[in-house]
Amino acid sequence: MSGFIFQIPPRIVFGPGYVQKVGEEAKRFGSTAMVVTGRTATTRSGALDAVVASLEAAGLAVVKFAEVESDPSVAIVEKGAALAREKGVDVLVALGGGSPMDAAKGMAILMTNEGSIAKYEKEQPANAGAPIIAVPTTAGTASEITRFTVITDPEARIKMLITFPGIIPRVAVLDPELTVSMPPAITAATGMDALTHAMEAYISLRGNALTAVQALEAIELIGDNLVRAVMNGADMEARQNMLLGQMLAGFAFSNASVALVHSMSRPLGAHFGIPHGTANAMLLPPVMAFNRPACTDKMARVAMALGEPVEGLSLREASLVAVEALDALFMETGLPRRLSKFGVTESSIPALAKDALASGSTANNPRVPTQDEIEGIYASIL
């Protein structure tokens, strides 16, 4: 086995009602906190009030920045960082889905480093970012525990991926009660994104012993609980297990990397606006069917993790069961199954495939695809 580096936040605070602990956690970093969140969802659900109340109860001064759009822009990151500097903010509290987390990570870099955010796509910042406490309200991206942020430059139509260990949140506070307000379609899409993280980390050529254990546990938790959470959002056990599953999937993929599903889903988001989780969900079964011959033993383990009866089956048979089980799970979520529903046509496939082939994640895939093979996978779900 080759060596590996494994990085996650130094402190994970996980449990129902634990949003109340945000203030105590924040106090360790100073006296002024800025809450970075979106415009509506966390206000409407009461999550923002809960976080602010906890911070104030712990004696912190609170600055609210409730302006983050989905796919946060360079401008919003610069605006938030300027406000944080002006107010003497000691710690950022990122509250919401992936977008507020991404925005806060960008702000954290600019609070401690010179220059524009675009510079740090290519070079590592000199200083660690300002401390972040990440409080997710969705269960999928696992941005609360990763070293990645994606910032959009709308004029240049560019999505910048910045990878920097200095933006891993210092504390992740995961409270399943905050995820209860997620509607079924978002629960399904974010949950399938998490399942894709776990699957891709497990079969990734960059996986290691730690990520494999976490990925398999994540697959089991998500397999058992995703459809339950979609059907009944108030099912607290399902919500808790989904939040745990997506976090474990996050530990796994942020250290083992993702693979061909993510390579192929990114162009679908960039060119056709297909939401990330939905695009991954559609691609997961056909990409895993393509990968299966190159990782038969792992796919057989996946069948077991998904609770399929595999006793007496050969590895090949069990691996085929896994592909069928992933497809059945996807179908039960009720997410769209066809790319044409989003305006994708046969003539757009070669350009999508070219982008997917050029993506860095493709090299982590256990079976390296050709352009023709990628086109064939897109065509199979057109």
Ligand SMILES: [Fe+2]
């Ligand atoms: Fe993802």
